[in-house]
Amino acid sequence: MPELPEVETSRRGIAPHILGKCFSSVIVRQPRLRWPVPSDLPSTLAGLRLGAVERRGKYLLLTTEAGTLLLHLGMSGNLRITTPDQPMLKHDHVDFVFDDGTVLRFNDQRRFGAVLWTDQAVETHPLLASLGPEPLSAAFGGDYLYACSRNRKTAVKSLIMDSHIVVGVGNIYASESLFLARLHPNRAAGDIGLASYQDLSAAIKTVLQRSIDQGGTTLRDFLNAQGKPGYFQQSLSVYGREGQACLCCAEPIQQLKIGQRASYFCGGCQR
Known part of the structure; x- marks a missing residue:
């Protein structure tokens, strides 16, 4: 199962390729993950600029001016930076396509991961609100x-x-x-x-x-x-x-x- 270091590694790996870019489209091939992918996510994200790529626990937080995309890798998920012409793998469920053609591709064999959206303060989201402190922060000792x-x-x-x-x-x-x-x-x-x-x-x-x-x-x-x-x-x-x-x-x-x-x-x- 991807844990904090794996998620942080993913965050550091994807951030330089997508930070500051605008979402041009979202392609959802399999909406049935741990929770359903919001049906209106493609229209919600279209045209929004990605302002931050952060992590809270094992959740990746992709923040825009209108809200935050929450990604969880579940038991077997991973994120890859690729291009639209690259062949898809069997369990490539969601593509986030940016305005320069960069694709952030979400793969999850077991489908225990999550792709969610909130337009509220992300720290109040039910999945995040009760989490303890980050272990690498000054709050933990x-x-x-x-x-x-x-x-x-x-x-x-x-x-x-x-x-x-x-x-x-x-x-x-x-x-x-x-x-x-x-x-x-x-x-x-x-x-x-x-x-x-x-x-x-x-x-x-x-x-x-x-x-x-x-x-x-x-x-x-x-x-x-x-x-x-x-x-x-x-x-x-x-x-x-x-x-x-x-x-x-x-x-x-x-x-x-x-x-x-x-x-x-x-x-x-x-x-």
Whole structure:
């Protein structure tokens, strides 16, 4: 599933090609995504100039003077910069065509993604209004995590994967961050002290930034805007390495299920 680094990689990849350009047309080949693509989207976007390409959590926000286009990549989606004459792939569902002929093409094999529109303040949209802070922002830190964790018996891994607490810390990045902070993923969130949460928040920022810098994680079929995979998977310390030696202490990496998700950790390093 594309997570925050993959979405941020996509944002950075598409922005230079479309920012400041006007939508000339929208071609909807498959309107049945996670939510229906608005039937009037082609007429709504026609002639509007794209003023900003931003991200909130795992949502891409394409802002115009009349409103905001919300894009979500779902489980398997990707965005490609292309031209109208390029052959379509099987699951190319929506084309956003700009006035210079540039095409932003939305592909989603599983159709769990979204293409939505709002003419209201985007931060009040139901999909965004209750999201927690961005993990790379100043609003997110150890003091904040510590305050959120008080009296919680849930596993710390579940805490940091809760989008109401903090956005964008998906399964891979939660496992990697907890390893870097030397915290066992199944420890009760309320039993962890402030100093450990300071370490964990710093680890989350480090892991996410490293992944962004390396272009996202090559899992399943994530592709960037040029149709190329990310490379962060080459740097994973614990995720997907069950039975292999820990890179720090040589103990075998273990796996357990937390919240129905596979969690990887080192029993020697993480307490």
